[in-house]
Amino acid sequence: MYGFITGLLLWLSFATLVIGLTVRTVVYIRGLDWQVDRVAYGTHMALGFREATRSIVHWLLPFWSVGWRAKPLFTIIFFVFHTGLLLTPVFLIGHAVLIKERFGINWPTIPMGLADVLTVLVMCSVLFIAVRRMALPEVRIVTTAYDYLLLLITAAPFVTGFLLVHQVADHRLWLYAHILSAELLLIAIPFTKLYHVVGFFLSRGQLGMDFGIKRGFKGDGFDW
C-alpha cells in the first residue's frame, strides 16, 4: 500500500498536474482571439509582453498594486497564505530526505521551526478566509460550497502533515492521510479553480496586454 501511494500514485498525481496544466495553458492561449478579445496580440507582441509582465509583477508583490493597497489586511493574509503554501512543501526537510533517497539530489531546505510556523500560518489563513466568506455580505453572496471544498482540499495536506510531524496519535494513519491528501491536491489543481497556479499568470498577463495594446497606445503605462 505504502509502495503504491508513494510510487505509482505519486507519479500519476504529478503527471496529472503537469499534463493538466499544460493542456489548460495551451487551450487558453489557442482560444485567444484578437478580434473577439479586441486585442491585437500578434501585431504588438513586444509591447504586449512588456505590459503583461508589468501587470503580473505588480500583482505578485504585496502592496504593489492599487488593488492590494485597497485591502491591506486581506493582502497580508493572502501573501502569508501563499508563501506558506509554496515554501513549506517544496523546502521541507522531510521531503528533501525523500528526494535525496530516491534521486540522490541535495535539495535545499528550510529549518523545521520555520516550516512549523508557516504551516500554522497556512492553517490560520484558511480559517480566516473561511470566516471572511461567512462574515462579509459581499463575499458571502458569491461564495458557494465549492469554495469551502477547495479550502479543505488545500488545507488537508498541511493539517495532516503537521499532525504527522508532531507524532500525534497514530503515525501510520496521518502518514497515509497526508500523502493521499497531497496527491488529491495535485490532481485537483488542473481541474478546479486551483488552476489559477498558471491561470493567474495567463489572465493577469492578458489584461496587461489588453490595457497595453488596445487601451494604452499612449505609452503612459497603466498604474496597476
Place this chain on the structure above:
Amino acid sequence: MPEGTLCNKNTVDTKEYLNALLSDKRGKKYYEEMKSIEVDKEKLKAALKATCKSRFHTWLDLCSHCAMCADSCFIYLSNKRDPRQVPSYKIQSTLGQIVKRNGDVDNEFMRHCMDVAWSQCTCCNRCGSFCPYGIDMGIMFSYLRGLCFAQGFVPWELKIGTGMHRIYGAQMDVTSEDWVETCQWMEEEQQEEWPGLEIPVDKQGADIMYTCNAREPKHYPDDIADAAILFHIAGENWTVPSQGWDQTCLSLFAGDWGSCKMQVQNVYGAIERLKPKRVIGTECGHAHRCMVVEGPYWVGRKDGRPPAPYLHYTEWVAEALRTGKIKIDPAKRIRQPVTFQHSCNYIRNYGLKEVTREVMSYLVEPGYYVEMTPNKEHNFCCGGGGGINGIGLYREQRNTNMKVKRDQIIATGAKLVIAPCHNCWDTIRDMEEIYRLGIKWSFLKPLLVKMVVVPDHLKPKEDQ
C-alpha cells in the same frame, strides 16, 4: 416563434420600423411586447460557441469569489453596498448562468439580464484593475449586451439608437445634407466676428479631419462653431467630411455589433476618401472608444489601429497649447476651484491621463486645480456611462448610481467641473439638477474660446 411588432430580434433597418418605435411613447408597447418574446435558444447557443472563447470561459471559471471587486464598483458603493451589486455576483448570476446552461434560458431570465447589463454596469472597466486575476466584468457585460440585443432584449431608446446609426449613419436623424447645412450656417454666423473663418467640407489631404457627436449639429451647433474658431486661431488646415462625420456609436451601448461595424466603416471611409494627415475627434468618450480603441477590431484591422492617427480633442488642445498654436490670456485663466472629470473611455481605456493634466496646467491659475480622489485610470465612472443616461426605464437607478461621483465632486470643493465627454457632461448637468451642488460644468471648447489670445491678424479690421 412569438415576436412583437416593435420588440423583436430584427435590427432596425427601415424608416418605417424606426418611426413605429419612435411613436411608441416611452416604449410602453415595446416593453409590454418584450414580456412575451421567445428566446431563440439555438441561436444563443450558436453565438456562445462562436464568440465565448477562452478568455470569457477562464474569467468565469477562475473567479475565486474573493469580492475584491466589490469596492471597485461605484454602483455597489452608491447602492449602500448592496451585495447584489458586487461585480462578480452580477456577472456570475447573468452571463455565468447563460454559459453554464449553454443558452437554455427563458424570457424572464433574459429580461433580468437586460436589467443588470444596462442598469447595474456601465462597462467602465474599473473592476478589472482591482481583481487579482484581471477579470474585467465590464468587458463581459458588454458581451452580454450583445447576446441580449441579438435576442431582442435591449432598452427601447438604444434599439432606436441602433436604428439611427443603421439608417442615418449617425446617432440621431441628422442627414448628410443637414450636417453640411449646419456647418455652412455656423460658418456664416461666425464670419462677421472671425473674418476668413471656414468650415471646409470634404477637403482632400487636409492636415486634420474633424469628427463630432451628432448631438452637436442637432442640439449644440455652437460647439461646431467653437471647434471652427479654435482651428481658425490655431491656423490649422482642416476639414469635415460630408459623410462619416459622426464619431459616436450608440450601438456600442446597445450591443449591436453589426451596426458598430457599419458606423466605423462610415468614418474610416471618410478617412480613406479625404486622406487627412490625422483625425481629431470631439470631446466625447465613447466616440473615442468606438473609432480609436475598439473600432479597428470591429472592422477587422489586424493592427488594432485606425487608418490614420486619431486624436481625442484633449490631445489636440494639449499639443496646440504646448506648441503655442493657441495661447491662453494669463488674465483669463480660471481662478476658482476647478476639477476635471477623468473619463473612463479615454483615460482608463486609452491612457490620456497626463495629457488632460497638461491642458489643465495651461487653463487654471496655479493653486485652483483640485484633483478628484481617486483619479486618472482609477477614477470612478460619472454614473451615466454605458448608455444609461439615455434610458428612461433606468432613470432612478442612474440617479442613485451618480452618488459616488457627486461625493467625489463635493470633496474637491470645486465650483467648476471640466468634463470633455458628452456622457460625463450630461451626468454632471443632471446631477446639479437633482442634487443641487451649486456647481458649473463645461466642455473645453467654450472655455478655450473665452480664454484664448486672438492674434492681431485674425481680429476684425475695425478692431485693429
